[in-house]
Amino acid sequence: MEHPPEKKKSRPGSFPGISLISNDISRKFLNRSDLARLLRMFSGSFKDQSLILAELDNFFISDPQAKIKLVFVEDSIIVKNIFIMSSAMQELAQQFPENLYVDLLKNVSPGFNLYSVSCEDDNSGWKVCANCISKTNNSDTLRFLIFSVLQSMPKMKAQIKCVTIHPAITDPLDMGTLLPNITMRHCILLIVQILEHKIFHLDFAVQAQIKTILHILLHTRSLKVYNRHLNDLRAICPAEIFQYYFETWHPSRKLWCTKDNKKLKAEKSIYTYVTSLHYTLAAEMGTSLSLNDCLRVVLNDTRELKNVPEVVPVLDSLSVPDIPSTDSQQICEESEKNGLERTEFHSWEEFQSFLDTWCEEQKTIFVIRHSVPLTDEDMSQDLIQSLKYSSVNLGCSSFTSREKIDCPASVTLRLGPKKDRLVVFEANLVHNHKLSELEFSHYFKRQQLETSTGLPIRITNSVSKRFLSREEVWNLEDYSKAKDQGMCDLFKEFDSLFKNDPGAKVKLVFQEDVAVLNSIFISTSHMGNLVQSFPRVLYMDKVVSINEEFELYTVLCQDANGRGRECAYCVARNGTPDLIVFIVASLVQSVPTIKFQVKCITVGANITDVDSVEEVLPCSRIQICQAQVLETIHNKAKELRIPKLEKIKELIRGLAYSDSATAYSQILSGLEDVCPLNFLQYYLETWHQNKGMWVKCWTFEKQRECHFMEHMTFHIQKLNSVMAPPLTLSICLRGLLDLQVLKTEMVGFNQDEITTLYRSVSSPQSACQIEEELGLATHGIYDIKETADGFSLDGGICSFKVNREVTSCTCSIYTSSFLPCRHLFSARLWTGQSLFDAGLIEHGSTKSFNVKPSS
Known part of the structure; x- marks a missing residue:
């Protein structure tokens, strides 16, 4: 008797049709058609979600210009974030963008917190200009909220001066490139309220003593006074309370130390506003609200804040969890x-x-x-x-x-x-x-x-994350001479770099308050010129391990000859977080004109932290090298020793080259039928969620060939010629800079192809001379420097001048024939301009060669 065909097993909590739609709309601003699609699929089966969607749809009807995001947990129907910014809120933010306050009200609904952004008007009053209901234990809510506000009002990014954060928000406060030029602060009076609540159970006299010292600590402007009273606090406090202060608030003192009375006055305004806002919301929401009921309250942006009674309990959002x-x-x-x-x-x-x-x-x-x-x-x-x-x-x-x-x-x-x-x-x-x-x-x-301790912490904190000057390099070298010879040697290399190239960009990042070096960013003037000339497509990967601690990352651009050219290096300690965003942001800071010109960045498959890159380059797409993705997936399959390996490799390749989302979904369904659960889980968690970065139907310019592997392979070959790990940082830097010479760029270009092209547009006599000069260019060793009116090529015995357009040269070969000479070819290769240019032989093709060219 034949057994009936086995039914396909569905993964728990997986609703393929709905999750494809929820994945599609997550993190983008909704329109009513998105809501309609979800409502059709949710209706009848998912009551809670249907109510939320209906509430949002009604809000859209009343306010068509509203900005709303509905974010689901990947591949599920679980709501993660709801962002709301009404048209009235947008007007407020546009009118008063300079000072913002980010608030948190915890447990507004089981498993959800309420975040909000408020702006300060001309009368020092505060008004909500954005709301976000977020799932608890979601560590990226603050970044998501700020990013969504900036997406709604792009001009705000350059206008914001200060953002004050509620002290109960424990998300990372380093906004990096998202808000690079603003001040981040905690409200000191909210911290005072938390600390007073912390000591409420102590004897009244002890409370008074502690409050006096806390007041001095929180308001002093002198580090010496702060340290002295920190010891006083230790002496009179119970151990667990001092420990709580020292671990929770002491490390972040730079975010709340009051520097002037003006800021304290502003924080009093925030404190009054927060207390009133929380009291009003608590009164409206009551307890145990459903997410839909909570949303209904949040969507009411016309509320008037209530006066707070003289005695009001400390709200939950002000309570930082005690140490048990x-x-x-x-x-x-x-x-x-x-x-x-x-x-x-x-x-x-x-x-x-x-x-x-x-x-x-x-x-x-x-x-x-x-x-x-x-x-x-x-x-x-x-x-x-x-x-x-x-x-x-x-x-x-x-x-x-x-x-x-x-x-x-x-x-x-x-x-x-x-x-x-x-x-x-x-x-x-x-x-x-x-x-x-x-x-x-x-x-x-x-x-x-x-x-x-090789470098003073105050020095490393001050120079970290910004471009160095030569004078700062001298200071760092002096400080490190007696302490750390390795760092001293590194600074000597930087000094040599600045001496030869004053326009070079160098950034060091030290671990804050530790003086341990985390990363080095380098871009020479020549690199900056290359990326400025060819910014459209960039390539980035981790290319080599320098030693047990540090790795080298390289950014390449593609010049007019189709060659990958180095435009930035980053030497980074293993495991450094947010590294890719740091590299891209540093490159944009060194060459600001490329910010809106980069259309695509292709990264290696081992680079995963790319989510925030588009914040730095708003017009670009991020994609992962498809060939490396396939290789990585195949290696994982071998490692897990899964059966039907060839069939699975075929399906994975089919996923990679899918021409449409429908085709991708069909092949994914086939993969689910045949592969083991452990491999399927790996694929879904690692590559399915990033499918938009490597699957054909979603990637940038589907019809164009991606040259990532070709460029990176050639680049690594060049690295291997000058570096043999393990290396010290100073020797590594010297090797990287040694690559930035014309001789290195002469290697590997196709002379025959260039010659054939010139033969097709010039006379035989002209073509012969061009071929000879092109061949001599490959053996020439020139020191090329940029000048005010072009380029200087020094060959050791004599030097020549090439104009800025790289179309003429002062040598006798060019002036006698008006045909491209070895110096023009060298300069064009160095600057990335095409070696073949029919315009270069326009005059020479009709000229009679009566004078034999001199070498």
Whole structure:
């Protein structure tokens, strides 16, 4: 008896038809037709979603110019974000863009929080100009909200001066390239309210003492005064409260320290507004609202804020989660038995040696977070040189992970009472993340503290993330001479670069408050000229590992001869977050004219953090090299040892070359039928969600060939000719700059093809001379420099001038024949202009050659 055909198993929570539509509309502004499509599919089966869609549709009817986004969790019907900006809100934002406040009201509906953006009007009043209902534990809501506001009102980006963030918002506040020129702040008075609520259970007299010190801490303008009163706070506070302040608010003090009375006055206005807004919303929403009911309240943008009673409870959104008492007890117990507290060291070098051994045993890494150098004139210079610091705070080096972790583990070292030794004052050894032996072995090196103290933190913080001047390079070199020879050598290379190329762009990024180098961005003047001339399509990939810690990324453009040309380098520590956006943003900052000219960036398959690149280059498309994607997927299939490998490879190739979304969906359905669940899950999570970047029907210019593999392969060959890892950073930099010479560019171009083209448009005699000059160009070694009116080519014995258009030369070969000479070919190859140009032989083709050209 034959068995009936097996039915296809559907994945839990998967609704293919609906999820394709939800994926399609996510993160873009809706129109009514989008809502209509979803309503047709949701009606009858998904009541909650249907109610939300109907509510949004009604809002569109009443306000057709509204900006609305409905974001679903990928491949599901679960709502993640709802962004709303009515036409009235848009007018407000357009009228008052300079000062914005981002608010958070927690638990407005089970599993959802309410974010809002408000702007300050001419009367120092605040009004909501955007709302966002967001699923809890969604760490990118703040970026999504700001990005959506800027999409609605693009002109605002250049007009915003300050954004104040509610202190309960724990999303990353580094907006990077999204808002590169604005000040980000916390509202100090909201922090005061949180802290006062934190100590509410203490004795009244103790509360008064703590409040007095907190007031000084929160309002002082002097770092010295702040540090002194921080010690006072430690002395009178219960340990868990001080620990809470030190871990939660002390690290972010730059976001809330008050610098002047004007800012404090503005923050009083925000505080009054927030209190009234939260009280009004709480009164309207009540408790246990459904998402649809919550949405209905949010869509009412005509509400009047209510006066707040004199006594009003602290709202949920102002409560930052306490450290559980069990954790505090565990920390105390751990501190008592960790064996570090009260340990004494007679020199800084002795402590470093001890810590290296201890870290190796514990499989953890500590770096300096804050230090106070010894400057006491009463102490001998020998002791100052030996002990170095009066206090040092060490923290867990969790920045090595791809996602920054605020780990509470720390060690505090202080000068002993006799001022003759260093003593471990406090040691909190409880981490809030797993300690990875693999990560430890990858990043740990002895004398880690010496690396982190080679440069003053105040210096590295000030120069980080901006282009360096030559004077700053000199200062960094001076600071590093006695501490870190490797960094000193690196700065010497930068100094040499600036000496030869004053217009070069160099950026260093240091780990904040640690002075550990994370990345280096370099673009020479020549690179900048190339990308300015050929910005349309860029190529970027991680091309080589320099050593165990650093990797090299390269950005290429394609010149008029179809050759990939380097236009930026980035040397980055392994696992550096947001690196691709940093590289692209730095390139745009170095050559601003390309911002709206880049139409496509193709990246390698191992580059994944590309989501925010389009914020930097608004007219560009991001795509992933299809050949590398296919290779990566095939390798994963082999690694998992899945059956029917050839069939699956065929289906994956079919997905890659799908001509339409329908064809893609059909082939994906076939893949689901034949492949194992573990491979299917890998494909859906890794490549299906990024299908718009590598599948044929969605990629940029489907009919054009992508030259990514060709350009990157040739570039890596050039790198291999000058670099053999592992390398120091200084030797790597020297090798990269050595590639930026004409001789390197002479390698590999097709001389026969160029000659054939010239033969087709010139006389035989002219063609012979052109062929000879083209051949001689490949052997010429010229030092090319850009001048005010063109280019200078120095051949060692004599030099020649080529005009800026690269159409004429001062050599006797050109002046006697008016045909392209070796110098023109060299200059055109260097600048990326086409080696074949029929206009170059316009005069020479009819000229009689009575004078034999001289070499």
